[in-house]
Amino acid sequence: DSGVTQTPKHLITATGQRVTLRCSPRSGDLSVYWYQQSLDQGLQFLIQYYNGEERAKGNILERFSAQQFPDLHSELNLSSLELGDSALYFCASSAGTSAETQYFGPGTRLLVL
Amino acid sequence: QKEVEQDPGPLSVPEGAIVSLNCTYSNSAFQYFMWYRQYSRKGPELLMYTYSSGNKEDGRFTAQVDKSSKYISLFIRDSQPSDSATYLCATRVEGAGNKLTFGGGTRVLVKP
Numbered sequence: 616d617s618g619v620t621q622t623p624k625h626l627i628t629a630t631g632q633r634v635t636l637r638c639s640p641r642s643g644d645l646s647v648y649w650y651q652q653s654l655d656q657g658l659q660f661l662i663q664y665y666n667g668e669e670r671a672k673g674n675i676l677e678r679f680s681a682q683q684f685p686d687l688h689s690e691l692n693l694s695s696l697e698l699g700d701s702a703l704y705f706c707a708s709s710a711g712t713s714a715e716t717q718y719f720g721p722g723t724r725l726l727v728l
Numbered sequence: 729q730k731e732v733e734q735d736p737g738p739l740s741v742p743e744g745a746i747v748s749l750n751c752t753y754s755n756s757a758f759q760y761f762m763w764y765r766q767y768s769r770k771g772p773e774l775l776m777y778t779y780s781s782g783n784k785e786d787g788r789f790t791a792q793v794d795k796s797s798k799y800i801s802l803f804i805r806d807s808q809p810s811d812s813a814t815y816l817c818a819t820r821v822e823g824a825g826n827k828l829t830f831g832g833g834t835r836v837l838v839k840p
Contacts, residue, residue: 617771646826657730658772658816658830671827705771713826715760715779719771 618642619720621706627726633694636723640687640708646670647689648709648717649681653702664689665712696727731755734817734831743840747804751817751831754798758819758829761793763802766814766833775815776802807838 618641628634640647649661660673664683675681678696683689693700703724707717734751741747749763760779764772776791778784778800784791792801800817817831 617773619771648826648828650828657832660827660829663826673827707771709826713823715762715777715820715826716774717826717828719764719773721771722769724769 617718617720619706619708619718621704621720621723623723624721625724625726627728628696629728630696630698632696632727633692634696634725636691636693636704636706636725638689638691638706638708638720640689640706641718644708644710644718645687646709646712647683647687648707649675649689649691650705650707650719651702652705652722658705661691663712670712693725698727701725701727729754730832731829732817732819732831734834736832736834738835738837740837740839741807743807743809743838745807745838747802747807747811747836747838749802749804749815749817749834749836751800752798753800753819753829755819755821755829756795756798757821759822760820761791761800762818762820762828763789763791764816764818764830766816768813772816804836809838809840812836812838 652658661675663671763776766772781795790803814833
């Protein structure tokens with residue numbers, strides 16, 4: 616158990632809908648990262664937050680947004696969902712902004728029908 | 729072309745054999761190299777971390793980085809059925825936050 620928690624574990628929704636994925640980092644970690652894992656693209660970095668502020672951005676679609684709250688939990692919002700958004704979404708956390716070890720949560724499996 | 733390439737496998741070996749995994753990368757700015765293990769339906773778990781070129785050993789695991797040829801390797805000695813998983817190499821650049829760039833992963837099956 617990495618100490619990173621993600622909810623929900625599974626999510627089934629329809630195209631055009633909006634969902635919110637939640638992540639709680641390990642105790643004491645200030646950075647939260649979101650990754651998307653799909654069969655064709657592999658594991659891809661989406662976005663990083665550090666202590667409430669956006670720190671780095673990857674290939675995150677405009678339909679996706681994230682935020683980190685004062686209690687350090689983070690939410691990833693996915694809107695106008697498309698079939699291709701079906702994937703595993705992982706949250707990871709680390710102590711700082713450049714700490715080499717990222718601890719991954721168990722993921723949220725999203726299925727868009 | 730992806731920045732980090734990895735043979736998807738599957739790689740099937742008998743129990744006790746040495747598992748040899750590798751990745752190639754294209755961005756010479758990558759300085760940190762990691763290997764993650766991912767069991768089915770689980771999150772990736774960090775196995776090895778290396779900075780720049782060189783070797784690092786931890787128990788049955790040895791990681792090697794050759795920056796001159798942009799080649800990274802992971803060796804697993806005395807493989808066990810519990811080593812059956814997908815192994816992902818990952819890299820990152822100094823600075824630029826802590827964005828990791830992953831290879832596609834190699835599925836490994838260790839047969840008893």
